[in-house]
């Protein structure tokens with residue numbers, strides 16, 4: 001039997017984002033054959049599957065690269081990702097809660113509560129980095145004096161990273177490691193997959209800041 005749109009998402013949850021990008025309904029209309037939907041949209045199934053592959057990262061040694069390049073990479077790769085992923089995750093949480101609140105209410109409520117706290121914290125956290133700390137590091141790395149010590153802003157960012165890490169761990173605990181219940185639909189599956197993706201991306205993002213950017217910036221000042 002031909003692979004359906006729903007099968008494609010269940011087999012590879014990253015397909016959910018690709019289908020959304022192309023306006024393909026993978027949830028309620030997900031039982032339609034993938035070939036048929038692609039023909040209708042003038043797309044090839046192979047091209048859609050290729051779109052779901054993670055982009056390859058250029059092999060850059062961030063311990064050596066200029067700090068403004070590292071900052072630009074963090075902004076382009078991680079801050080842009082969060083600004084797109086956080087609202088999308090919130091929409092999915094609402095849809096899953098509407099559809100599965102009767103059976104999974106307490107888990108989904110708790111998950112939603114932790115997620116919203118994390119989202120609010122990350123949005124203000126990124127604004128502080130973009131408006132205060134990163135411009136200070138850029139000034140220092142081009143030989144100009146910073147208007148104040150980096151200690152305070154770096155300490156604050158590290159504290160907020162720890163809080164974000166705690167929220168990620170709590171979401172993983174509440175969902176028993178993102179294990180889907182047997183009755184999960186395509187949106188549920190995409191939600192859990194994308195939350196796990198958020199976790200992996202934030203771990204990488206925080207690593208670049210805590211372990212590379214901040215110590216290197218502190219070194220310029222010394």
Ligand SMILES: [Fe+2]
Pocket residue numbers: 074078079126129205209
């Ligand atoms: Fe950041």
Ligand SMILES: [Fe+2]
Pocket residue numbers: 125129157161206209
């Ligand atoms: Fe950060």
